[in-house]
Amino acid sequence: MPSNHATPRSLLFVILGAGALAVGLLAAIWLQKPATVALQSGTLLQQPRALAEFSATDQDGRPFTRDSLTGHWTLIFPGFTSCPDVCPTTLAMLKNVVAQLGPDAASLRVVFLSVDPERDTPERLKQYVQYFDPGFTAAVTPEPELQRLAQMLGVAYAKVPGATPEAYTMDHSAALILIDPQARIAGYMTPPFDAARLAADLRAVTAR
Structure with missing residues (x-):
């Protein structure tokens, strides 16, 4: 029993x-x-979005294409060299971010994408970005390729007429586009920016 x-x-x-x-x-x-990272400075896409092929020119007159974004993380900042405030302020902040990253900055590229191809020649862009950091890259492409690339990146821009035809300015998105090593849009960093918080976010993301 x-x-x-x-x-x-x-x-x-x-x-x-x-x-x-x-x-x-x-x-x-x-x-x-899916792995996620909580960011202080923006938002990571749950599923990175692939970029199609595009054609641009860098500050040294060399082709800048989708392949230029592979193998490393990239922060793309849209702007123009005649910008009176937002662009120089953001580039100075990004120089600070790179300094705070230290050795971790080796896996990151900063790209200044001009939304003013009428005035921003490669030579002008080179002088402009190197004033902030010699390691920064700049890229420019004429219309309509610029509009197509901007739409892929989620960048908005528009010409604002000035007192003379040459005195126009450009309104544009101020967000930074984060590109992963597979040339996919991984997320967006949005203002107001704080260099310390942005550096901490980038360190967390690039270390994954």
Whole structure:
């Protein structure tokens, strides 16, 4: 005749086994979730968005294409060299970010994308970005390629007439576009910017 202790002991084993199975299932579900990083300075896309091929020219007159964005992380900042405030302020902030990253900055490129191809020649862009940091890259492309590239990146821009035809200015998005080493849009960093918080975010993202 079976012992009176057998049923409670069997029930205990069943409960413990079910608990272990539940924990295992929860762990499996968690591991299958897309990795996310909480950012102080912006938003990471849950699924990076691939960029199509495009054609531009860098500050040295060399081709700047989708392949130029592979193999490293990139921050793209849209702007123009005649910008009186936002562009120089942001580039100075990015110079500070690179300094704070120290050795970790080796995996990051900063690209200044001109939204003013009428005035921003490669030579002018080179002089402009190197004033802030010799390691910064600049790129420019004429219309309609600029509009196509801007739409892919999620960048808005518009010409604002001035007192003379040459005195126009440009309104443009102030967000930074984060590109991963596979040349995909990984997220957007949005103002107001703080160099320390942005550096911490970039360190966390690039270390994944």
